[in-house]
Amino acid sequence: MTGRLNSAQPYVLGLFRIVIGLLFTCHGAKSLFGLLGGVDGQGGTAATGAWPGWYAAVIQLVGGSLVLVGLGTRFAAFIASGAMAYAYFKVHQPEAVWPVQNGGELAALYCWTMFLLIFTGSGALGLDKFIAKRSTAHTREARKREPVAA
Numbered sequence: 001m002t003g004r005l006n007s008a009q010p011y012v013l014g015l016f017r018i019v020i021g022l023l024f025t026c027h028g029a030k031s032l033f034g035l036l037g038g039v040d041g042q043g044g045t046a047a048t049g050a051w052p053g054w055y056a057a058v059i060q061l062v063g064g065s066l067v068l069v070g071l072g073t074r075f076a077a078f079i080a081s082g083a084m085a086y087a088y089f090k091v092h093q094p095e096a097v098w099p100v101q102n103g104g105e106l107a108a109l110y111c112w113t114m115f116l117l118i119f120t121g122s123g124a125l126g127l128d129k130f131i132a133k134r135s136t137a138h139t140r141e142a143r144k145r146e147p148v149a150a
Contacts, residue, residue: 013123014070020113021068024080027106028061052086059083067117070126077117084111 029035031053034043039053046053059080066076084107092104099105122128 010124013120014125015123017067017070017073017117017123017126020110020117021064021066024060024064024110024114025068026064028057028059028064031057032061052090056083056087063114067114070122070128071131073122073126073128074118077114081111081114081118084108084114087111 026036030037031039031046034045038044039046046057048054060083063076063080063083066072067080088099088104088107088111092099092102092107095102095104099108
């Protein structure tokens with residue numbers, strides 16, 4: 001049983017990354033473009049260049065999209081995790097100690113899920129793996145064609 005679970009791990013991690021990336025991207029789209037109700041529930045958007053909301057939304061949109069497709073996953077997750085840590089400690093935590101009291105559950109959850117992806121990488125089904133496989137295959141082909149030195 002454990003062997004089957006272990007063999008599925010890269011695929012489950014890939015699905016985890018896709019779901020987290022999609023949800024994170026939706027937050028950015030909501031704040032930047034007023035999609036899915038916008039920042040005020042009525043289609044409002046974050047003011048362009050406003051600190052920290054607009055910058056957080058850009059990180060959510062771009063970082064979430066990169067995590068979603070599995071391209072530069074570790075770097076994108078690092079930036080996203082830091083942004084969510086900042087959001088939690090600067091915006092939510094001053095209101096109350098516990099996330100359930102200060103409305104910071106999502107910031108804390110996104111911070112920790114992105115932190116996990118820094119260490120696990122994209123898993124299966126990501127462009128990182130696809131590019132690495134193509135690069136490795138291309139390198140092998142190039143080596144086969146090189147003349148052998150005598």
